[in-house]
Amino acid sequence: MLGPDTKAQDADAKSILSMQELEPSPVIDDYLPTPELESLENGEYFPRPVEEKPARSCGMSAPGLGLRAHRWDALLSAIQRYSTYPPTAFFILHIANTSIIPLVTRSVPASEPYLLLTRPVYQAPGLEHLVLTVPILAHVASGIALRNIRGARRARLYGAETRAQRHTLSFWPKVSTQARLGYLIAPLVGLHALVNRVTPCVVEGGSSGVGLGYVAHGIARSPVFWNVFYVVFVTASVWHFVGGWATWMGWRVTTARKERGKGSKGSLEGYLGQPENQDRVKRQRKMWWVVNGVAAMGAAVWLAGGLGIIGRAGRGAGWEASGWDQLYSHVPVIGAWL
Structure with missing residues:
Protein backbone atom coordinates (compact mmCIF):
# COMPACT_ATOMS: atom_id res chain seq x y z
CA MET A 1 0.00 0.00 0.00
CA LEU A 2 1.70 3.25 -1.15
CA GLY A 3 1.20 6.45 0.74
CA PRO A 4 0.34 9.82 -0.81
CA ASP A 5 4.00 10.98 -0.62
CA THR A 6 5.17 7.95 -2.59
CA LYS A 7 2.54 8.56 -5.30
CA ALA A 8 3.53 12.21 -5.54
CA GLN A 9 7.20 11.26 -5.94
CA ASP A 10 6.33 8.75 -8.69
CA ALA A 11 4.25 11.37 -10.49
CA ASP A 12 7.12 13.88 -10.29
CA ALA A 13 9.56 11.28 -11.60
CA LYS A 14 7.29 10.44 -14.53
CA SER A 15 6.80 14.12 -15.36
CA ILE A 16 10.56 14.70 -15.28
CA LEU A 17 11.23 11.65 -17.46
CA SER A 18 8.55 12.78 -19.93
CA MET A 19 10.24 16.14 -20.44
CA GLN A 20 12.34 16.37 -23.58
CA GLU A 21 15.67 18.16 -23.53
CA LEU A 22 16.04 20.65 -26.36
CA GLU A 23 19.36 21.81 -27.76
CA PRO A 24 19.95 25.57 -27.68
CA SER A 25 19.59 27.33 -31.03
CA PRO A 26 20.50 30.87 -32.08
CA VAL A 27 17.84 33.54 -32.36
CA ILE A 28 17.10 34.26 -36.01
CA ASP A 29 16.05 37.75 -37.09
CA ASP A 30 13.09 38.55 -39.25
CA TYR A 31 15.60 39.43 -41.96
CA LEU A 32 16.19 35.75 -42.67
CA PRO A 33 13.14 33.73 -41.63
CA THR A 34 13.76 30.08 -40.96
CA PRO A 35 12.54 27.65 -43.62
CA GLU A 36 10.66 25.71 -40.94
CA LEU A 37 8.60 28.75 -39.94
CA GLU A 38 7.86 29.67 -43.56
CA SER A 39 6.80 26.11 -44.31
CA LEU A 40 4.62 26.05 -41.21
CA GLU A 41 2.93 29.32 -42.15
CA ASN A 42 2.42 28.10 -45.72
CA GLY A 43 0.66 25.01 -44.50
CA GLU A 44 3.29 22.46 -45.55
CA TYR A 45 3.82 21.08 -42.06
CA PHE A 46 0.20 20.82 -41.09
CA PRO A 47 -0.95 17.25 -40.66
CA ARG A 48 -3.23 15.96 -43.37
CA PRO A 49 -6.79 16.12 -42.09
CA VAL A 50 -8.49 12.85 -41.49
CA GLU A 51 -10.92 12.20 -44.27
CA GLU A 52 -14.34 11.25 -43.07
CA LYS A 53 -15.88 8.55 -45.13
CA PRO A 54 -19.14 9.72 -46.68
CA ALA A 55 -22.29 8.09 -45.57
CA ARG A 56 -23.31 5.29 -47.85
CA SER A 57 -26.72 5.14 -49.36
CA CYS A 58 -28.00 1.99 -51.10
CA GLY A 59 -24.48 0.52 -51.12
CA MET A 60 -22.92 3.43 -53.08
CA SER A 61 -20.61 6.14 -51.73
CA ALA A 62 -21.01 9.78 -52.73
CA PRO A 63 -17.84 11.41 -54.03
CA GLY A 64 -16.31 14.18 -51.92
CA LEU A 65 -16.57 17.61 -53.49
CA GLY A 66 -14.60 20.81 -52.85
CA LEU A 67 -10.99 21.73 -52.18
CA ARG A 68 -9.26 21.67 -48.82
CA ALA A 69 -7.11 24.55 -47.58
CA HIS A 70 -3.77 23.09 -48.70
CA ARG A 71 -5.20 22.27 -52.12
CA TRP A 72 -6.46 25.82 -52.52
CA ASP A 73 -3.00 27.03 -51.55
CA ALA A 74 -1.32 24.82 -54.16
CA LEU A 75 -3.85 25.73 -56.86
CA LEU A 76 -3.57 29.48 -56.28
CA SER A 77 0.22 29.28 -56.11
CA ALA A 78 0.29 27.51 -59.48
CA ILE A 79 -2.06 30.12 -60.99
CA GLN A 80 0.06 32.96 -59.65
CA ARG A 81 3.24 31.44 -61.03
CA TYR A 82 2.19 30.23 -64.47
CA SER A 83 0.11 33.34 -65.17
CA THR A 84 3.39 35.26 -65.44
CA TYR A 85 4.63 33.29 -68.45
CA PRO A 86 2.52 34.92 -71.23
CA PRO A 87 3.09 38.51 -69.96
CA THR A 88 6.82 37.77 -69.80
CA ALA A 89 6.84 36.94 -73.52
CA PHE A 90 5.04 40.22 -74.21
CA PHE A 91 7.47 41.98 -71.85
CA ILE A 92 10.45 40.80 -73.93
CA LEU A 93 8.86 41.89 -77.22
CA HIS A 94 7.82 45.23 -75.78
CA ILE A 95 11.22 46.16 -74.39
CA ALA A 96 12.75 45.28 -77.76
CA ASN A 97 10.26 47.49 -79.66
CA THR A 98 10.21 50.46 -77.31
CA SER A 99 13.81 50.57 -76.12
CA ILE A 100 16.43 48.35 -77.73
CA ARG A 106 18.34 56.33 -82.98
CA SER A 107 15.14 57.26 -84.80
CA VAL A 108 11.42 56.87 -84.13
CA PRO A 109 10.35 56.57 -87.81
CA ALA A 110 12.99 53.90 -88.40
CA SER A 111 11.77 51.94 -85.37
CA GLU A 112 8.07 52.01 -86.25
CA PRO A 113 8.20 49.10 -88.79
CA TYR A 114 9.59 46.73 -86.16
CA LEU A 115 6.70 47.58 -83.84
CA LEU A 116 4.23 46.91 -86.65
CA LEU A 117 5.87 43.54 -87.35
CA THR A 118 5.43 42.25 -83.80
CA ARG A 119 2.05 43.87 -83.10
CA PRO A 120 0.00 41.09 -84.79
CA VAL A 121 1.68 38.58 -82.48
CA TYR A 122 0.03 39.92 -79.34
CA GLN A 123 -2.82 42.06 -80.73
CA ALA A 124 -4.51 39.38 -82.82
CA PRO A 125 -8.24 38.97 -82.09
CA GLY A 126 -8.60 36.98 -78.89
CA LEU A 127 -4.87 36.51 -78.45
CA GLU A 128 -4.33 39.82 -76.69
CA HIS A 129 -6.68 38.90 -73.84
CA LEU A 130 -5.16 35.44 -73.66
CA VAL A 131 -1.62 36.84 -73.42
CA LEU A 132 -2.21 39.90 -71.26
CA THR A 133 -5.67 40.57 -69.83
CA VAL A 134 -6.56 37.17 -68.39
CA PRO A 135 -3.07 36.30 -67.05
CA ILE A 136 -2.67 39.70 -65.36
CA LEU A 137 -6.09 39.53 -63.71
CA ALA A 138 -5.46 35.93 -62.63
CA HIS A 139 -2.06 36.88 -61.22
CA VAL A 140 -3.43 39.75 -59.14
CA ALA A 141 -6.50 37.86 -57.93
CA SER A 142 -4.55 34.74 -56.95
CA GLY A 143 -1.98 36.85 -55.10
CA ILE A 144 -4.65 38.59 -53.03
CA ALA A 145 -6.40 35.29 -52.30
CA LEU A 146 -3.13 33.65 -51.24
CA ARG A 147 -2.31 36.54 -48.94
CA ASN A 148 -5.70 36.25 -47.25
CA ILE A 149 -5.50 32.47 -46.88
CA ARG A 150 -1.97 32.48 -45.47
CA GLY A 151 -2.75 35.44 -43.23
CA ALA A 152 -5.76 33.65 -41.73
CA ARG A 153 -3.61 30.55 -41.20
CA ARG A 154 -0.96 32.67 -39.50
CA ALA A 155 -3.57 34.16 -37.18
CA ARG A 156 -4.70 30.66 -36.16
CA LEU A 157 -1.09 29.52 -35.79
CA TYR A 158 -0.17 32.30 -33.37
CA GLY A 159 -3.47 32.19 -31.52
CA ALA A 160 -4.85 35.64 -32.27
CA GLU A 161 -7.71 36.33 -29.90
CA THR A 162 -8.79 39.94 -30.25
CA ARG A 163 -10.10 41.53 -33.44
CA ALA A 164 -7.06 43.81 -33.67
CA GLN A 165 -4.71 40.84 -33.38
CA ARG A 166 -6.57 38.92 -36.07
CA HIS A 167 -6.52 41.93 -38.36
CA THR A 168 -2.79 42.43 -37.82
CA LEU A 169 -1.93 38.80 -38.50
CA SER A 170 -4.57 37.79 -40.99
CA PHE A 171 -4.60 40.68 -43.48
CA TRP A 172 -1.30 41.93 -44.92
CA PRO A 173 0.74 42.09 -41.72
CA LYS A 174 3.97 42.84 -43.57
CA VAL A 175 3.75 43.39 -47.31
CA SER A 176 6.95 42.51 -49.15
CA THR A 177 8.65 44.80 -51.64
CA GLN A 178 7.65 42.42 -54.43
CA ALA A 179 3.96 42.69 -53.54
CA ARG A 180 4.12 46.46 -53.10
CA LEU A 181 5.59 46.86 -56.57
CA GLY A 182 2.86 44.64 -58.00
CA TYR A 183 0.07 46.67 -56.40
CA LEU A 184 1.79 49.87 -57.54
CA ILE A 185 2.02 48.93 -61.21
CA ALA A 186 -1.55 47.56 -61.43
CA PRO A 187 -3.18 51.01 -61.83
CA LEU A 188 -0.25 52.16 -63.99
CA VAL A 189 -0.83 49.26 -66.39
CA GLY A 190 -4.51 50.20 -66.46
CA LEU A 191 -3.74 53.82 -67.36
CA HIS A 192 -1.24 52.74 -70.01
CA ALA A 193 -3.81 50.45 -71.60
CA LEU A 194 -6.51 53.13 -71.34
CA VAL A 195 -4.44 55.69 -73.24
CA ASN A 196 -2.89 53.40 -75.86
CA GLY A 205 -12.48 51.70 -83.73
CA GLY A 206 -8.91 50.41 -83.44
CA SER A 207 -5.36 51.28 -82.47
CA PRO A 223 6.35 66.30 -70.69
CA VAL A 224 6.27 66.52 -66.89
CA PHE A 225 3.36 64.12 -66.44
CA TRP A 226 4.53 61.49 -68.92
CA ASN A 227 8.19 61.57 -67.90
CA VAL A 228 7.28 61.02 -64.25
CA PHE A 229 4.73 58.38 -65.22
CA TYR A 230 7.10 56.34 -67.38
CA VAL A 231 9.97 56.56 -64.89
CA VAL A 232 7.78 55.13 -62.13
CA PHE A 233 6.01 52.68 -64.44
CA VAL A 234 9.13 51.25 -66.08
CA THR A 235 11.19 51.09 -62.89
CA ALA A 236 8.48 49.37 -60.82
CA SER A 237 7.60 46.97 -63.65
CA VAL A 238 11.18 45.86 -64.30
CA TRP A 239 11.87 45.35 -60.60
CA HIS A 240 8.65 43.38 -60.20
CA PHE A 241 9.39 41.14 -63.18
CA VAL A 242 13.03 40.52 -62.27
CA GLY A 243 12.21 39.98 -58.59
CA GLY A 244 9.36 37.63 -59.46
CA TRP A 245 11.47 35.44 -61.73
CA ALA A 246 14.24 35.45 -59.15
CA THR A 247 11.71 34.17 -56.62
CA TRP A 248 10.59 31.38 -58.98
CA MET A 249 14.24 30.33 -59.32
CA GLY A 250 14.79 30.31 -55.55
CA TRP A 251 16.41 33.73 -55.20
CA ARG A 252 13.88 35.40 -52.93
CA VAL A 253 15.42 38.79 -52.28
CA THR A 254 12.62 41.32 -52.95
CA THR A 255 11.12 40.85 -49.51
CA ALA A 256 10.82 43.37 -46.71
CA ARG A 257 14.38 44.01 -45.58
CA LYS A 258 15.45 44.98 -42.09
CA GLU A 259 16.52 48.59 -41.81
CA ARG A 260 20.22 49.26 -41.36
CA GLY A 261 21.10 49.41 -37.72
CA LYS A 262 17.66 48.34 -36.56
CA GLY A 263 17.93 45.36 -34.31
CA SER A 264 21.63 44.94 -35.06
CA LYS A 265 22.52 44.85 -31.40
CA GLY A 266 21.91 41.48 -29.92
CA SER A 267 21.65 39.77 -33.27
CA LEU A 268 23.35 36.39 -33.23
CA GLU A 269 22.97 35.65 -36.95
CA GLY A 270 26.34 34.62 -38.38
CA TYR A 271 28.35 35.38 -35.22
CA LEU A 272 28.09 32.13 -33.32
CA GLY A 273 30.93 30.37 -35.12
CA GLN A 274 28.54 28.43 -37.31
CA PRO A 275 29.79 28.47 -40.93
CA GLU A 276 26.34 27.68 -42.34
CA ASN A 277 24.92 30.91 -40.88
CA GLN A 278 27.76 33.02 -42.26
CA ASP A 279 27.48 31.36 -45.68
CA ARG A 280 23.77 31.94 -45.68
CA VAL A 281 24.19 35.66 -45.02
CA LYS A 282 26.84 35.93 -47.75
CA ARG A 283 24.67 34.11 -50.28
CA GLN A 284 21.71 36.32 -49.44
CA ARG A 285 23.76 39.48 -49.91
CA LYS A 286 25.18 38.22 -53.19
CA MET A 287 21.73 37.34 -54.51
CA TRP A 288 20.41 40.74 -53.42
CA TRP A 289 23.14 42.57 -55.36
CA VAL A 290 22.78 40.39 -58.46
CA VAL A 291 18.98 40.63 -58.70
CA ASN A 292 18.82 44.35 -57.98
CA GLY A 293 21.74 44.97 -60.34
CA VAL A 294 19.95 43.20 -63.18
CA ALA A 295 16.75 45.12 -62.43
CA ALA A 296 18.57 48.46 -62.33
CA MET A 297 20.31 47.73 -65.63
CA GLY A 298 17.05 46.67 -67.29
CA ALA A 299 15.22 49.79 -66.09
CA ALA A 300 18.09 52.04 -67.21
CA VAL A 301 18.16 50.51 -70.70
CA TRP A 302 14.39 50.75 -71.10
CA LEU A 303 14.30 54.39 -69.96
CA ALA A 304 17.24 55.24 -72.18
CA GLY A 305 15.39 54.03 -75.25
CA GLY A 306 11.91 55.05 -74.16
CA LEU A 307 12.56 58.53 -72.82
CA GLY A 308 15.99 59.20 -74.29
CA ILE A 309 14.99 58.47 -77.90
CA ILE A 310 11.19 58.29 -78.14
CA GLY A 311 10.57 60.90 -75.46
CA ARG A 312 12.73 63.45 -77.28
CA ALA A 313 11.29 62.90 -80.76
CA GLY A 314 8.81 65.77 -80.36
CA ARG A 315 5.30 66.35 -81.69
CA GLY A 316 3.91 64.89 -84.86
CA ALA A 317 2.86 66.93 -87.90
CA GLY A 318 -0.15 67.33 -90.17
CA TRP A 319 -3.34 65.34 -90.02
CA GLU A 320 -1.65 62.59 -88.00
CA ALA A 321 -0.85 64.98 -85.17
CA SER A 322 -4.44 66.30 -85.23
CA GLY A 323 -5.77 62.79 -84.85
CA TRP A 324 -3.44 62.11 -81.94
CA ASP A 325 -4.59 65.31 -80.25
CA GLN A 326 -8.16 64.08 -80.51
CA LEU A 327 -7.26 60.75 -78.97
CA TYR A 328 -5.46 62.28 -75.99
CA SER A 329 -8.30 64.74 -75.37
CA HIS A 330 -10.82 61.88 -75.25
CA VAL A 331 -9.00 59.94 -72.50
CA PRO A 332 -11.48 59.69 -69.59
CA VAL A 333 -10.93 61.84 -66.49
CA ILE A 334 -7.41 63.07 -67.36
CA GLY A 335 -7.90 63.91 -71.04
CA ALA A 336 -8.03 67.65 -70.35
CA TRP A 337 -4.52 67.59 -68.85
CA LEU A 338 -2.94 65.45 -71.56
Whole structure:
Protein backbone atom coordinates (compact mmCIF):
# COMPACT_ATOMS: atom_id res chain seq x y z
CA MET A 1 0.00 0.00 0.00
CA LEU A 2 1.70 3.25 -1.15
CA GLY A 3 1.20 6.45 0.74
CA PRO A 4 0.34 9.82 -0.81
CA ASP A 5 4.00 10.98 -0.62
CA THR A 6 5.17 7.95 -2.59
CA LYS A 7 2.54 8.56 -5.30
CA ALA A 8 3.53 12.21 -5.54
CA GLN A 9 7.20 11.26 -5.94
CA ASP A 10 6.33 8.75 -8.69
CA ALA A 11 4.25 11.37 -10.49
CA ASP A 12 7.12 13.88 -10.29
CA ALA A 13 9.56 11.28 -11.60
CA LYS A 14 7.29 10.44 -14.53
CA SER A 15 6.80 14.12 -15.36
CA ILE A 16 10.56 14.70 -15.28
CA LEU A 17 11.23 11.65 -17.46
CA SER A 18 8.55 12.78 -19.93
CA MET A 19 10.24 16.14 -20.44
CA GLN A 20 12.34 16.37 -23.58
CA GLU A 21 15.67 18.16 -23.53
CA LEU A 22 16.04 20.65 -26.36
CA GLU A 23 19.36 21.81 -27.76
CA PRO A 24 19.95 25.57 -27.68
CA SER A 25 19.59 27.33 -31.03
CA PRO A 26 20.50 30.87 -32.08
CA VAL A 27 17.84 33.54 -32.36
CA ILE A 28 17.10 34.26 -36.01
CA ASP A 29 16.05 37.75 -37.09
CA ASP A 30 13.09 38.55 -39.25
CA TYR A 31 15.60 39.43 -41.96
CA LEU A 32 16.19 35.75 -42.67
CA PRO A 33 13.14 33.73 -41.63
CA THR A 34 13.76 30.08 -40.96
CA PRO A 35 12.54 27.65 -43.62
CA GLU A 36 10.66 25.71 -40.94
CA LEU A 37 8.60 28.75 -39.94
CA GLU A 38 7.86 29.67 -43.56
CA SER A 39 6.80 26.11 -44.31
CA LEU A 40 4.62 26.05 -41.21
CA GLU A 41 2.93 29.32 -42.15
CA ASN A 42 2.42 28.10 -45.72
CA GLY A 43 0.66 25.01 -44.50
CA GLU A 44 3.29 22.46 -45.55
CA TYR A 45 3.82 21.08 -42.06
CA PHE A 46 0.20 20.82 -41.09
CA PRO A 47 -0.95 17.25 -40.66
CA ARG A 48 -3.23 15.96 -43.37
CA PRO A 49 -6.79 16.12 -42.09
CA VAL A 50 -8.49 12.85 -41.49
CA GLU A 51 -10.92 12.20 -44.27
CA GLU A 52 -14.34 11.25 -43.07
CA LYS A 53 -15.88 8.55 -45.13
CA PRO A 54 -19.14 9.72 -46.68
CA ALA A 55 -22.29 8.09 -45.57
CA ARG A 56 -23.31 5.29 -47.85
CA SER A 57 -26.72 5.14 -49.36
CA CYS A 58 -28.00 1.99 -51.10
CA GLY A 59 -24.48 0.52 -51.12
CA MET A 60 -22.92 3.43 -53.08
CA SER A 61 -20.61 6.14 -51.73
CA ALA A 62 -21.01 9.78 -52.73
CA PRO A 63 -17.84 11.41 -54.03
CA GLY A 64 -16.31 14.18 -51.92
CA LEU A 65 -16.57 17.61 -53.49
CA GLY A 66 -14.60 20.81 -52.85
CA LEU A 67 -10.99 21.73 -52.18
CA ARG A 68 -9.26 21.67 -48.82
CA ALA A 69 -7.11 24.55 -47.58
CA HIS A 70 -3.77 23.09 -48.70
CA ARG A 71 -5.20 22.27 -52.12
CA TRP A 72 -6.46 25.82 -52.52
CA ASP A 73 -3.00 27.03 -51.55
CA ALA A 74 -1.32 24.82 -54.16
CA LEU A 75 -3.85 25.73 -56.86
CA LEU A 76 -3.57 29.48 -56.28
CA SER A 77 0.22 29.28 -56.11
CA ALA A 78 0.29 27.51 -59.48
CA ILE A 79 -2.06 30.12 -60.99
CA GLN A 80 0.06 32.96 -59.65
CA ARG A 81 3.24 31.44 -61.03
CA TYR A 82 2.19 30.23 -64.47
CA SER A 83 0.11 33.34 -65.17
CA THR A 84 3.39 35.26 -65.44
CA TYR A 85 4.63 33.29 -68.45
CA PRO A 86 2.52 34.92 -71.23
CA PRO A 87 3.09 38.51 -69.96
CA THR A 88 6.82 37.77 -69.80
CA ALA A 89 6.84 36.94 -73.52
CA PHE A 90 5.04 40.22 -74.21
CA PHE A 91 7.47 41.98 -71.85
CA ILE A 92 10.45 40.80 -73.93
CA LEU A 93 8.86 41.89 -77.22
CA HIS A 94 7.82 45.23 -75.78
CA ILE A 95 11.22 46.16 -74.39
CA ALA A 96 12.75 45.28 -77.76
CA ASN A 97 10.26 47.49 -79.66
CA THR A 98 10.21 50.46 -77.31
CA SER A 99 13.81 50.57 -76.12
CA ILE A 100 16.43 48.35 -77.73
CA ILE A 101 15.47 48.95 -81.37
CA PRO A 102 15.12 52.76 -80.89
CA LEU A 103 18.54 52.76 -79.21
CA VAL A 104 20.02 50.99 -82.23
CA THR A 105 18.26 53.03 -84.92
CA ARG A 106 18.34 56.33 -82.98
CA SER A 107 15.14 57.26 -84.80
CA VAL A 108 11.42 56.87 -84.13
CA PRO A 109 10.35 56.57 -87.81
CA ALA A 110 12.99 53.90 -88.40
CA SER A 111 11.77 51.94 -85.37
CA GLU A 112 8.07 52.01 -86.25
CA PRO A 113 8.20 49.10 -88.79
CA TYR A 114 9.59 46.73 -86.16
CA LEU A 115 6.70 47.58 -83.84
CA LEU A 116 4.23 46.91 -86.65
CA LEU A 117 5.87 43.54 -87.35
CA THR A 118 5.43 42.25 -83.80
CA ARG A 119 2.05 43.87 -83.10
CA PRO A 120 0.00 41.09 -84.79
CA VAL A 121 1.68 38.58 -82.48
CA TYR A 122 0.03 39.92 -79.34
CA GLN A 123 -2.82 42.06 -80.73
CA ALA A 124 -4.51 39.38 -82.82
CA PRO A 125 -8.24 38.97 -82.09
CA GLY A 126 -8.60 36.98 -78.89
CA LEU A 127 -4.87 36.51 -78.45
CA GLU A 128 -4.33 39.82 -76.69
CA HIS A 129 -6.68 38.90 -73.84
CA LEU A 130 -5.16 35.44 -73.66
CA VAL A 131 -1.62 36.84 -73.42
CA LEU A 132 -2.21 39.90 -71.26
CA THR A 133 -5.67 40.57 -69.83
CA VAL A 134 -6.56 37.17 -68.39
CA PRO A 135 -3.07 36.30 -67.05
CA ILE A 136 -2.67 39.70 -65.36
CA LEU A 137 -6.09 39.53 -63.71
CA ALA A 138 -5.46 35.93 -62.63
CA HIS A 139 -2.06 36.88 -61.22
CA VAL A 140 -3.43 39.75 -59.14
CA ALA A 141 -6.50 37.86 -57.93
CA SER A 142 -4.55 34.74 -56.95
CA GLY A 143 -1.98 36.85 -55.10
CA ILE A 144 -4.65 38.59 -53.03
CA ALA A 145 -6.40 35.29 -52.30
CA LEU A 146 -3.13 33.65 -51.24
CA ARG A 147 -2.31 36.54 -48.94
CA ASN A 148 -5.70 36.25 -47.25
CA ILE A 149 -5.50 32.47 -46.88
CA ARG A 150 -1.97 32.48 -45.47
CA GLY A 151 -2.75 35.44 -43.23
CA ALA A 152 -5.76 33.65 -41.73
CA ARG A 153 -3.61 30.55 -41.20
CA ARG A 154 -0.96 32.67 -39.50
CA ALA A 155 -3.57 34.16 -37.18
CA ARG A 156 -4.70 30.66 -36.16
CA LEU A 157 -1.09 29.52 -35.79
CA TYR A 158 -0.17 32.30 -33.37
CA GLY A 159 -3.47 32.19 -31.52
CA ALA A 160 -4.85 35.64 -32.27
CA GLU A 161 -7.71 36.33 -29.90
CA THR A 162 -8.79 39.94 -30.25
CA ARG A 163 -10.10 41.53 -33.44
CA ALA A 164 -7.06 43.81 -33.67
CA GLN A 165 -4.71 40.84 -33.38
CA ARG A 166 -6.57 38.92 -36.07
CA HIS A 167 -6.52 41.93 -38.36
CA THR A 168 -2.79 42.43 -37.82
CA LEU A 169 -1.93 38.80 -38.50
CA SER A 170 -4.57 37.79 -40.99
CA PHE A 171 -4.60 40.68 -43.48
CA TRP A 172 -1.30 41.93 -44.92
CA PRO A 173 0.74 42.09 -41.72
CA LYS A 174 3.97 42.84 -43.57
CA VAL A 175 3.75 43.39 -47.31
CA SER A 176 6.95 42.51 -49.15
CA THR A 177 8.65 44.80 -51.64
CA GLN A 178 7.65 42.42 -54.43
CA ALA A 179 3.96 42.69 -53.54
CA ARG A 180 4.12 46.46 -53.10
CA LEU A 181 5.59 46.86 -56.57
CA GLY A 182 2.86 44.64 -58.00
CA TYR A 183 0.07 46.67 -56.40
CA LEU A 184 1.79 49.87 -57.54
CA ILE A 185 2.02 48.93 -61.21
CA ALA A 186 -1.55 47.56 -61.43
CA PRO A 187 -3.18 51.01 -61.83
CA LEU A 188 -0.25 52.16 -63.99
CA VAL A 189 -0.83 49.26 -66.39
CA GLY A 190 -4.51 50.20 -66.46
CA LEU A 191 -3.74 53.82 -67.36
CA HIS A 192 -1.24 52.74 -70.01
CA ALA A 193 -3.81 50.45 -71.60
CA LEU A 194 -6.51 53.13 -71.34
CA VAL A 195 -4.44 55.69 -73.24
CA ASN A 196 -2.89 53.40 -75.86
CA ARG A 197 -5.55 50.73 -76.44
CA VAL A 198 -8.97 51.48 -75.00
CA THR A 199 -9.35 55.12 -76.04
CA PRO A 200 -8.20 54.55 -79.67
CA CYS A 201 -10.57 51.59 -79.97
CA VAL A 202 -13.49 53.66 -78.66
CA VAL A 203 -12.76 56.78 -80.70
CA GLU A 204 -11.41 55.33 -83.95
CA GLY A 205 -12.48 51.70 -83.73
CA GLY A 206 -8.91 50.41 -83.44
CA SER A 207 -5.36 51.28 -82.47
CA SER A 208 -3.66 50.85 -85.83
CA GLY A 209 -2.59 54.52 -85.76
CA VAL A 210 -1.02 54.22 -82.32
CA GLY A 211 2.72 53.68 -82.34
CA LEU A 212 5.97 55.17 -81.13
CA GLY A 213 5.13 58.51 -82.76
CA TYR A 214 1.87 58.62 -80.80
CA VAL A 215 3.76 58.11 -77.54
CA ALA A 216 6.35 60.74 -78.50
CA HIS A 217 3.58 63.18 -79.37
CA GLY A 218 1.93 62.67 -75.99
CA ILE A 219 5.20 63.18 -74.11
CA ALA A 220 5.76 66.42 -76.04
CA ARG A 221 2.25 67.59 -75.12
CA SER A 222 2.64 66.90 -71.36
CA PRO A 223 6.35 66.30 -70.69
CA VAL A 224 6.27 66.52 -66.89
CA PHE A 225 3.36 64.12 -66.44
CA TRP A 226 4.53 61.49 -68.92
CA ASN A 227 8.19 61.57 -67.90
CA VAL A 228 7.28 61.02 -64.25
CA PHE A 229 4.73 58.38 -65.22
CA TYR A 230 7.10 56.34 -67.38
CA VAL A 231 9.97 56.56 -64.89
CA VAL A 232 7.78 55.13 -62.13
CA PHE A 233 6.01 52.68 -64.44
CA VAL A 234 9.13 51.25 -66.08
CA THR A 235 11.19 51.09 -62.89
CA ALA A 236 8.48 49.37 -60.82
CA SER A 237 7.60 46.97 -63.65
CA VAL A 238 11.18 45.86 -64.30
CA TRP A 239 11.87 45.35 -60.60
CA HIS A 240 8.65 43.38 -60.20
CA PHE A 241 9.39 41.14 -63.18
CA VAL A 242 13.03 40.52 -62.27
CA GLY A 243 12.21 39.98 -58.59
CA GLY A 244 9.36 37.63 -59.46
CA TRP A 245 11.47 35.44 -61.73
CA ALA A 246 14.24 35.45 -59.15
CA THR A 247 11.71 34.17 -56.62
CA TRP A 248 10.59 31.38 -58.98
CA MET A 249 14.24 30.33 -59.32
CA GLY A 250 14.79 30.31 -55.55
CA TRP A 251 16.41 33.73 -55.20
CA ARG A 252 13.88 35.40 -52.93
CA VAL A 253 15.42 38.79 -52.28
CA THR A 254 12.62 41.32 -52.95
CA THR A 255 11.12 40.85 -49.51
CA ALA A 256 10.82 43.37 -46.71
CA ARG A 257 14.38 44.01 -45.58
CA LYS A 258 15.45 44.98 -42.09
CA GLU A 259 16.52 48.59 -41.81
CA ARG A 260 20.22 49.26 -41.36
CA GLY A 261 21.10 49.41 -37.72
CA LYS A 262 17.66 48.34 -36.56
CA GLY A 263 17.93 45.36 -34.31
CA SER A 264 21.63 44.94 -35.06
CA LYS A 265 22.52 44.85 -31.40
CA GLY A 266 21.91 41.48 -29.92
CA SER A 267 21.65 39.77 -33.27
CA LEU A 268 23.35 36.39 -33.23
CA GLU A 269 22.97 35.65 -36.95
CA GLY A 270 26.34 34.62 -38.38
CA TYR A 271 28.35 35.38 -35.22
CA LEU A 272 28.09 32.13 -33.32
CA GLY A 273 30.93 30.37 -35.12
CA GLN A 274 28.54 28.43 -37.31
CA PRO A 275 29.79 28.47 -40.93
CA GLU A 276 26.34 27.68 -42.34
CA ASN A 277 24.92 30.91 -40.88
CA GLN A 278 27.76 33.02 -42.26
CA ASP A 279 27.48 31.36 -45.68
CA ARG A 280 23.77 31.94 -45.68
CA VAL A 281 24.19 35.66 -45.02
CA LYS A 282 26.84 35.93 -47.75
CA ARG A 283 24.67 34.11 -50.28
CA GLN A 284 21.71 36.32 -49.44
CA ARG A 285 23.76 39.48 -49.91
CA LYS A 286 25.18 38.22 -53.19
CA MET A 287 21.73 37.34 -54.51
CA TRP A 288 20.41 40.74 -53.42
CA TRP A 289 23.14 42.57 -55.36
CA VAL A 290 22.78 40.39 -58.46
CA VAL A 291 18.98 40.63 -58.70
CA ASN A 292 18.82 44.35 -57.98
CA GLY A 293 21.74 44.97 -60.34
CA VAL A 294 19.95 43.20 -63.18
CA ALA A 295 16.75 45.12 -62.43
CA ALA A 296 18.57 48.46 -62.33
CA MET A 297 20.31 47.73 -65.63
CA GLY A 298 17.05 46.67 -67.29
CA ALA A 299 15.22 49.79 -66.09
CA ALA A 300 18.09 52.04 -67.21
CA VAL A 301 18.16 50.51 -70.70
CA TRP A 302 14.39 50.75 -71.10
CA LEU A 303 14.30 54.39 -69.96
CA ALA A 304 17.24 55.24 -72.18
CA GLY A 305 15.39 54.03 -75.25
CA GLY A 306 11.91 55.05 -74.16
CA LEU A 307 12.56 58.53 -72.82
CA GLY A 308 15.99 59.20 -74.29
CA ILE A 309 14.99 58.47 -77.90
CA ILE A 310 11.19 58.29 -78.14
CA GLY A 311 10.57 60.90 -75.46
CA ARG A 312 12.73 63.45 -77.28
CA ALA A 313 11.29 62.90 -80.76
CA GLY A 314 8.81 65.77 -80.36
CA ARG A 315 5.30 66.35 -81.69
CA GLY A 316 3.91 64.89 -84.86
CA ALA A 317 2.86 66.93 -87.90
CA GLY A 318 -0.15 67.33 -90.17
CA TRP A 319 -3.34 65.34 -90.02
CA GLU A 320 -1.65 62.59 -88.00
CA ALA A 321 -0.85 64.98 -85.17
CA SER A 322 -4.44 66.30 -85.23
CA GLY A 323 -5.77 62.79 -84.85
CA TRP A 324 -3.44 62.11 -81.94
CA ASP A 325 -4.59 65.31 -80.25
CA GLN A 326 -8.16 64.08 -80.51
CA LEU A 327 -7.26 60.75 -78.97
CA TYR A 328 -5.46 62.28 -75.99
CA SER A 329 -8.30 64.74 -75.37
CA HIS A 330 -10.82 61.88 -75.25
CA VAL A 331 -9.00 59.94 -72.50
CA PRO A 332 -11.48 59.69 -69.59
CA VAL A 333 -10.93 61.84 -66.49
CA ILE A 334 -7.41 63.07 -67.36
CA GLY A 335 -7.90 63.91 -71.04
CA ALA A 336 -8.03 67.65 -70.35
CA TRP A 337 -4.52 67.59 -68.85
CA LEU A 338 -2.94 65.45 -71.56
